[in-house]
Amino acid sequence: MPIIELNRLTKTYGGARGIHDLTFQVEEGEIFGFIGPNGAGKSTTIRTMLGLIYPTSGSAKIFGKDCVQHGPDIKRSIGYLPSEVFYYDNMRVKDLLQYSASFYKKDCRKRMVELAELLELDLNKKIDDLSLGNKKKVGIVQGLLHEPKLIILDEPTSGLDPLMQQRFFGLLEEENRKGATILFSSHILSEVQRLCDRVAIIKEGRLIALEKMSDLKGSTYKKFKLQVKDDLPEAVFAIEGVTEWAMKNGEASFLFKGDINVVMRIIAELDLLNLWVEEPDLEEIFMHYYAKEA
Amino acid sequence: MNMYLYELRAYRNVTIIWIASIVGFVLLMMSMYPTFASDAEAFMELFASMPDSVVQAMGIGIDSIASLLGYYSYIFLYVLLCGAIQAMHLGGSILSKETREKTADFLLAKPVTRVAIMTSKLLAALTLLLATNAIYFAAASLIAAMVAQEPYDYGAFALISFSLLLLQLIFLAMGIAAALLLPRMKTVLPVTLGTVFAFFVLTFIGSSTGDGLLRYATPFHYYDRAYMIQHGGYETGFVTASIVIIVACTLFGYRRYQKRDVHAV
Numbered sequence: 001m002p003i004i005e006l007n008r009l010t011k012t013y014g015g016a017r018g019i020h021d022l023t024f025q026v027e028e029g030e031i032f033g034f035i036g037p038n039g040a041g042k043s044t045t046i047r048t049m050l051g052l053i054y055p056t057s058g059s060a061k062i063f064g065k066d067c068v069q070h071g072p073d074i075k076r077s078i079g080y081l082p083s084e085v086f087y088y089d090n091m092r093v094k095d096l097l098q099y100s101a102s103f104y105k106k107d108c109r110k111r112m113v114e115l116a117e118l119l120e121l122d123l124n125k126k127i128d129d130l131s132l133g134n135k136k137k138v139g140i141v142q143g144l145l146h147e148p149k150l151i152i153l154d155e156p157t158s159g160l161d162p163l164m165q166q167r168f169f170g171l172l173e174e175e176n177r178k179g180a181t182i183l184f185s186s187h188i189l190s191e192v193q194r195l196c197d198r199v200a201i202i203k204e205g206r207l208i209a210l211e212k213m214s215d216l217k218g219s220t221y222k223k224f225k226l227q228v229k230d231d232l233p234e235a236v237f238a239i240e241g242v243t244e245w246a247m248k249n250g251e252a253s254f255l256f257k258g259d260i261n262v263v264m265r266i267i268a269e270l271d272l273l274n275l276w277v278e279e280p281d282l283e284e285i286f287m288h289y290y291a292k293e294a
Numbered sequence: 295m296n297m298y299l300y301e302l303r304a305y306r307n308v309t310i311i312w313i314a315s316i317v318g319f320v321l322l323m324m325s326m327y328p329t330f331a332s333d334a335e336a337f338m339e340l341f342a343s344m345p346d347s348v349v350q351a352m353g354i355g356i357d358s359i360a361s362l363l364g365y366y367s368y369i370f371l372y373v374l375l376c377g378a379i380q381a382m383h384l385g386g387s388i389l390s391k392e393t394r395e396k397t398a399d400f401l402l403a404k405p406v407t408r409v410a411i412m413t414s415k416l417l418a419a420l421t422l423l424l425a426t427n428a429i430y431f432a433a434a435s436l437i438a439a440m441v442a443q444e445p446y447d448y449g450a451f452a453l454i455s456f457s458l459l460l461l462q463l464i465f466l467a468m469g470i471a472a473a474l475l476l477p478r479m480k481t482v483l484p485v486t487l488g489t490v491f492a493f494f495v496l497t498f499i500g501s502s503t504g505d506g507l508l509r510y511a512t513p514f515h516y517y518d519r520a521y522m523i524q525h526g527g528y529e530t531g532f533v534t535a536s537i538v539i540i541v542a543c544t545l546f547g548y549r550r551y552q553k554r555d556v557h558a559v
Contacts, residue, residue: 047399047556050402050403051402052398052399052402052403052555052556053555053556053557054553054555071407072405072406072407072410073405074405075403075404075405075406076405078403080399080403082399082400082403084396084399085399086395086396086397086399086400087397087400088304088395088397088400089395099296099300100400100404102296103296103404103405103406104405142400
């Protein structure tokens, strides 16, 4: 049985925002990436699944139950980390977490201390006094406190330093091993690459791709930028897989897809001033990887 | 239950401040009563020299102002004003808190129905208002007993004091309706003050023109204190009007709270 089942889910706000005809499924035990640029509709989808907003048409099912009709029932087994965490000020971290725990019929005290220790979160501080990253940690603990079967994360890493991010990812992997399904929304592809089994890519409210991570990786583009003394003729890189060639002010740039060794051999022959090899950002992936669909 | 207790705790301090201010105001005004009563003649002459409409607009009953109940009735109008602000502000802020403080993603992602959330909030607000009234009534009775020059009708005194709660319920319901009519409300105070003072001004106009139907638009005048002193009860028509307003606003609140989309920041 799929854990999440979206069926032609649509939410319109009159304007351009919203989501249209989203259909995909997340299977049990998966870590599922949900990728798209800002404003693509990731949060709208998640908030619809959680019953914060109501769908215009279509349906969303979690654990096989409709999100609108069985909201409270479903939410008992969901842990949710919102993209922007704001918590009632004037409360200590511990009080907020206890308040959060009081909604679930479970004793979460031990787990709370464990998680706080792992993330180096001071339970006795006032939430007001916390930095963005520390507030995020409160959100993480709050979301994982009751050992949910489905963990929904909406851009969870913003504000976390790399070390914490690693620990957080480790934590997620552990939860996943214990059987939790994870929906991980992000606008950074590389962030989900490590964790996710499958990704859905959404743009302007529409699902444009649903891929296994392994497939996507095989076809990822690399963005090359070379600084050279003299102009490079395009012919130098006349190999398969090079696109978007541009030569400007002594800087050549292109996207490459294929065997990285081939291109490196060519580059080794050149007299370079500088070299950058980067992951293309999402927009570039949309433009090239999905050009065939346009 | 956890939400109810949480809301109670969240609004406890502000409620204590309101109680202290209202009781303080009554204490201050009532402590002047003995002086006022002993110089009643002079005051009566002063009021008599003022135009009738002004005296009526200020809610002064010339015949009764020298008596404890008459004097209390007069200052009670300002108790009502404070009480109305307290109640509407409470109703408005308790229900709009999630959207104002952007904590909707916290509360609404919990395994509770929206009806349960709203009911907990309403019960908490109701409890706070009941506590306000209980403490107010005890304090006012004590103050009245201290400053009374001669025996007074305690029943009428109780009726008058109790009408604070009735009026507060109306404004609590209006606060709830306002919070849901204006979902993007960032601060509750301007809306509250605007509404309460608008009704308060209407009261002045209403009482100086003495228009029968206009009274239905002035909640401050629903519970006429001169009527309570004379008849020992409330006017059925206005009690009904109160109930209609409270029920209508609350039902509207529930419907809206359940149906609405809670938008992200």
